[in-house]
Amino acid sequence: MTEKFDEYRRTLIKQSISASTLALVAASGLVIPRVLLAHWPQDAFNAETLEDAILTFLGEAEEVNEEAIQFTIGSPPTYAVNGATVPVEISSSLQNIQRVALLVEKNPFPLAMALEPTSAVSFPFKTMLKVAEDSEIIAMVRADDKLYRTSRYVEIDIGGCA
Amino acid sequence: MAIKSRDRIRAKLQDGNTVVRILLAHPMHTGRGKNEQDELIPAEFIQDIRCWRNDDQVLTIKCGTATSRNPYFAFQLTGGEAGDVIRLRWVDNIGAKGTAETTVV
Numbered sequence: 001m002t003e004k005f006d007e008y009r010r011t012l013i014k015q016s017i018s019a020s021t022l023a024l025v026a027a028s029g030l031v032i033p034r035v036l037l038a039h040w041p042q043d044a045f046n047a048e049t050l051e052d053a054i055l056t057f058l059g060e061a062e063e064v065n066e067e068a069i070q071f072t073i074g075s076p077p078t079y080a081v082n083g084a085t086v087p088v089e090i091s092s093s094l095q096n097i098q099r100v101a102l103l104v105e106k107n108p109f110p111l112a113m114a115l116e117p118t119s120a121v122s123f124p125f126k127t128m129l130k131v132a133e134d135s136e137i138i139a140m141v142r143a144d145d146k147l148y149r150t151s152r153y154v155e156i157d158i159g160g161c162a
Numbered sequence: 163m164a165i166k167s168r169d170r171i172r173a174k175l176q177d178g179n180t181v182v183r184i185l186l187a188h189p190m191h192t193g194r195g196k197n198e199q200d201e202l203i204p205a206e207f208i209q210d211i212r213c214w215r216n217d218d219q220v221l222t223i224k225c226g227t228a229t230s231r232n233p234y235f236a237f238q239l240t241g242g243e244a245g246d247v248i249r250l251r252w253v254d255n256i257g258a259k260g261t262a263e264t265t266v267v
Contacts, residue, residue, distance in 0.1 A: 040209045045226040085230045104228055108194070112228035117237075120220040122179060125237045128230035130192075 045111050053111040057101055058140060063147045068094050071139045071150045083131045083156040090139050091124035099142040106135035131156050169262040173248045180242035180266050184235040192227035207255055214249040215239055242266055
């Protein structure tokens with residue numbers, strides 16, 4: 001008799017524990033996005049000029065125009081049929097990369113994507129971007145407190161509605 | 163709304179490095195596109211993607227609206243071995259989020 005009672009008590013306790021954990025998870029689920037959103041660099045992404053976006057996200061540093069970054073865009077390179085999915089590949093031999101920014105000059109908001117890799121990440125990095133019209137596409141890397149900049153011009157057949 | 167199970171992530175060893183490929187299922191509305199009734203579709207796009215290998219955070223990707231629909235990413239992680247767990251988490255601008263997980267083969 002007591003055993004049965006114990007068992008009932010146990011399930012009751014178990015249920016109440018899982019219920020409270022679920023409540024916690026739900027509560028944290030409401031909190032997490034707001035915390036993460038705070039980390040989204042809104043000013044940089046909403047900047048409407050190239051210089052503003054670069055300055056806001058990468059900060060000021062000595063700018064080096066170097067061949068340390070290999071950057072291909074479009075398939076075949078420099079040409080993309082559909083602006084909604086323009087393949088971008090960026091690779092670099094640089095060490096200590098702190099930040100990488102991909103910018104599309106003619107888009108309403110130039111900053112397209114921003115990476116914060118750790119030392120465990122090695123390049124190439126591939127992704128796809130939307131490009132509104134024929135435009136210069138710029139990759140900037142901040143490494144060892146220097147900015148490395150490369151750019152490619154890409155022709156677009158159908159605008160990507162970026 | 164994104165459907166969780168449609169996010170895909172693959173990781174495999176290649177020449178001693180781990181090659182990770184990610185394909186997320188997300189409409190990525192920029193807020194400037196229009197639907198058939200010529201009404202603006204409100205902005206809905208992934209803003210923040212984080213990647214872990216085992217318990218270490220290895221990469222943060224911040225996306226603007228110019229990331230393509232159903233975003234694709236591929237990158238490499240130095241070293242790694244079979245059985246490593248690659249985990250990913252994304253959040254979009256209206257708070258929807260998703261996770262994906264895979265083991266290195």
